[in-house]
Amino acid sequence: MTFAGRRVLVTGGGSGAGADLALGFARAGAAEVVICGRRVEALAATAAQHPSIRALPCDVSDEASVAGLFAAAGRCDIVIANAGQADSALMARTTLAQWNAMLAVNLTGVFLTFREGLRQFDDWGRLVAIASTAGLKGYAKVAPYAAAKHGVMGLVRSLALEVAREPVTVNAICPGFLDTDMTENSIRVIAEKTGRSPEQARAALEGISPQNRLYRPDEVTSAALWLCGPGSEGVNGQAITIAGGEI
DSSP, X not given: OOOTTOEEEEETTTSHHHHHHHHHHHHTTOSEEEEXXXXXXXXXXXXXXXTTEXXXXXXXXXXXXXXXXXXXXXXXXXXXXXXXXXXXXXXXXXXXXXXXXXXXXXXXXXXXXXXXXXXXXXSOEEEEEEXXXXXXXXXXXXXXXXXXXXXXXXXXXXXXXXXXXXXXXXXXEEESSBSSHHHHHHHHHHHHHHOOOHHHHHXXXXXXXTTSXXXXXXXHHHHHHHHHSTTOTXXXXXXXXXXXXXX
């Protein structure tokens, strides 16, 4: 599989799945991989790992920032909306600010990224959202996050029908808990709020998976490479789960 001549854009590319996606497409021969995010140092660290990766700052929840990102990046063939943020609280204790923050990054950010990506496609394009199993089922104490991810799935399925007669596909990848810094932060929060040790908190998250593990970022990258490569033209409007049989 080669992506020679293709430019790929990955939001939230400074760490975790985003960094792995950027490196995966760069190593697969993409002409250029543009990564973006708000943490400049993290972006620079990822870009330093491969000469085909270029970093640009962007706040995906800001319309002007996303428009500026695509203007600076140049025409992209593959757009991966990976940027995300997690938070947890009982609904009764969830503030409006927490709710708005979850929707701004996890849903509005995908909308703005997909809209700009679609506008600049030329004859061919791939849109991929890195969603979550929380977009397909509920989890306690993360209602705003799950609501945003469910919204992403509605966006993916609807947009897929709009572009179905064009050489463009729109899909989502829905992993369970990934072995990333975001999950490590969740483990710390669980430990602080419940009095469990970090090891016990991690085991609790691993236990959600029928395979009793966290999933690797490279599993997400492999799915994305397939969705954007030859032979997947008929896959459109789908949720590709990486969840060990949980869903």
